[in-house]
Structures are given as C-alpha cells and as structure tokens.
Amino acid sequence: MKTGYRKLLPFPMALLLGACATSGTAHREAPADWLARARVIDIGHPLTSDMPVFPGGTRLGVKVQGTVERDGYFIRQLELGEHIGTHVDAPAHFATGAAPVDKLSADVLRGPAAVVDVTAQVASNPDYEVTPADLEAWERQHGPLRPEHVVLIRTGWASRWPDxxxxxxxxxxxxxxxxxxxxxxxxxxxxxxxxxxxxxxxxTDPGPNATFEQHRDFLPGGGYHIENLADLSALPATGAFLVISPLFVKDGSGAPARVFAFLPPSS
Structure with missing residues (x-):
C-alpha cells in the first residue's frame, strides 16, 4: 500500500494488520481475516447540541443551510469547540511547541487497549484518583504495560451521560x-x-483538580488523551485493539474523534 494512500483513510487498514499480533490474543489466521470477522464497538458519544461540555467550552452549534425540498440537497453548518464530546487532547494542548492533533501520526492513533477497571473504587468515592497501585495490579495480572498500549480507565461515569x-x-x-x-x-x-x-x-484530571496537573504531566511527554469515552463495559482487560480517528485539524489543540474497538470474533 502506498504511503500517500494510507493518509487518505480515516482508520487505515494497513495499521490494523498487526492487530492480532499486538492485541494479546493469539489467532491462527491471517490478520486481515481476523479483522474481517472482528466485532467492532464504537466507544465514543455522538456530537449533539445538548451534550455535556467542560465549563467554558463551545457547544455544538448547528445551522441548516440547505434542504432537499428547497435546494435539492441537505447540508448544515457546524460550529464546535476542539474539546467537546469524545475527543483527543494533543500534546500541544498543554505544551508550547508540542505536536498539534494533525501531527499525531496514524501509527500512534491505534494500539492494543489496556482496560483498567476502577468502577468499584468510584462507586464509593466520586473523586477517586487512579493510583500507581491500580496500574501495577493490572500489570501483575496481565503483564507489563508497553509503549504500544493505549490505557483506558473504566470508571463507570459514562452511565451519567448525557445528563x-x-x-x-x-x-x-x-x-x-x-x-x-x-x-x-x-x-x-x-x-x-x-x-x-x-x-x-x-x-483525565479528577473533577476537583482545577490546575490540570495530570494534563501538565502527561501531554508534554508526547502522549495524548481521549476524554468523554462511552461505556467501556464490553471491553475486556486485554484483547481489544483500538483505532482513534480525531478530526484532521491543522494546528489543533485537540479534536472530536471516533474511537473504534476491534474485538476477536470469539469474544
């Protein structure tokens, strides 16, 4: 596959061909065959004008510009903030000179998911902060977190969306x-x-933290965040392969995104 062609695809198949080799699940079939039969879950929320936004964020604005009855085609104009709905925070969000969202390579916008479940802790403490002990407990059970991983924190908070x-x-x-x-x-x-x-x-920072300390720690190192994910209960602790597709906004501090989880056919 030509490199230029790969850039045209919203979630390049070429990037997924290693999924069964890196997802932690062994398969005896060709990667393309596994992907053709994979169960795909969209773990993001659709953009709506009444969805929750961070205080001060720009809500989705929608204006109809053309209708089939009047113009022969349907088209709308959208106004939206970079950090609404399910979205990606680029390193540039908290670091001058760091990569904006359009410079996040397609290679890093995918990877095996490591799902860390803290729903029990959150049930008794809405301000719960994930600790190193939570991550180390995951590693003891599933093996070390690796550079290709995308770590998903399942808190159960998505059940409150869209209120x-x-x-x-x-x-x-x-x-x-x-x-x-x-x-x-x-x-x-x-x-x-x-x-x-x-x-x-x-x-990714807990609600009471108004100084974004976690953002300031992680993003300048070159990693990215995905916030406002939907229900993660269908994802196993290991075995899912993620593809993250933020809007390709030049110099963006972030962008709304579709996030797809590919699960082995037998899961």
Missing part, C-alpha cells in the same frame, strides 16, 4: 466531582511510554 448536571457533578461551591488519574499514576504511564490515556469522564 450534564450529573456528569459534571458540581457542588454548591462550583467544584466538580468526578474521577480521574493521580499525577503519580500519570507519571508511571509516562515512564511506561504508553501511547495514550483514555477515560469515560469529562477530563
């Missing part, structure tokens, strides 16, 4: 309360050189 009041969970003082990652956990993942971190909440 913005419940999703932000803001108290009387204006402080939001939802789970995220501790800076110590972020440092461990940066040391493991994982490609990205995804979470099913409004931010």
């Amino acid at each position: 913005e009041q419940r999703y932000r969970n803001t108290d009387a003082a204006g402080v939001m309360h939802y789970p995220g990652l501790s800076v110590a956990a972020s440092r461990l993942l940066r040391e493991r050189k994982v490609r990205g971190i995804g979470i099913d909440t409004l931010s």
Whole structure:
C-alpha cells in the first residue's frame, strides 16, 4: 500500500494488520481475516447540541443551510469547540511547541487497549484518583504495560451521560466531582511510554483538580488523551485493539474523534 494512500483513510487498514499480533490474543489466521470477522464497538458519544461540555467550552452549534425540498440537497453548518464530546487532547494542548492533533501520526492513533477497571473504587468515592497501585495490579495480572498500549480507565461515569448536571457533578461551591488519574499514576504511564490515556469522564484530571496537573504531566511527554469515552463495559482487560480517528485539524489543540474497538470474533 502506498504511503500517500494510507493518509487518505480515516482508520487505515494497513495499521490494523498487526492487530492480532499486538492485541494479546493469539489467532491462527491471517490478520486481515481476523479483522474481517472482528466485532467492532464504537466507544465514543455522538456530537449533539445538548451534550455535556467542560465549563467554558463551545457547544455544538448547528445551522441548516440547505434542504432537499428547497435546494435539492441537505447540508448544515457546524460550529464546535476542539474539546467537546469524545475527543483527543494533543500534546500541544498543554505544551508550547508540542505536536498539534494533525501531527499525531496514524501509527500512534491505534494500539492494543489496556482496560483498567476502577468502577468499584468510584462507586464509593466520586473523586477517586487512579493510583500507581491500580496500574501495577493490572500489570501483575496481565503483564507489563508497553509503549504500544493505549490505557483506558473504566470508571463507570459514562452511565451519567448525557445528563450534564450529573456528569459534571458540581457542588454548591462550583467544584466538580468526578474521577480521574493521580499525577503519580500519570507519571508511571509516562515512564511506561504508553501511547495514550483514555477515560469515560469529562477530563483525565479528577473533577476537583482545577490546575490540570495530570494534563501538565502527561501531554508534554508526547502522549495524548481521549476524554468523554462511552461505556467501556464490553471491553475486556486485554484483547481489544483500538483505532482513534480525531478530526484532521491543522494546528489543533485537540479534536472530536471516533474511537473504534476491534474485538476477536470469539469474544
């Protein structure tokens, strides 16, 4: 496949041909055959005008410009912020001179998913911060986190979507309360050189943290975030292969994205 052609595809098949070799699941068939029969789950939310956004974010604006009845075709104009809905944070979001979203190579926007489940901890503490112990417990059971991994934090918070009041969970003082990652956990993942971190909440930083310490730790190292993921309960701890497809926005600090999880046919 020609290199130029690969760039035209929203989720290049060439990048997926190593899926069965890196997903942690052994298969005795050609990668292309495995992919043809894979179960594909979209783990993102659709963009809507009433979905939850981070305070100060630009909501989706939609204006009809043409209708089939009037113009012979249907077309709309969209206005949207770079960080609404399910979206990718590029390194440039918190580091001057770092890669914007269009410079994240297709090679890094995919990889085997490492799903870390902290739903039990979050059930008793909405401000729960993922710890190094949570990540090390995953590694003891499933093996070391590797540079090709995309780590997904399953908190169960997606069940509150699209109710913005419940999703932000803001108290009387204006402080939001939802789970995220501790800076110590972020440092461990940066040391493991994982490609990205995804979470099913409004931010990878926990709600009460207004200084974005986790963002400031992880993004300048070249990794990316995926925020506002949808329900992750169908994904196993290992075995899923992710393809992340943010809008190809030049110099963007981030962009809304489709996120696809490929699961072995037998799963």
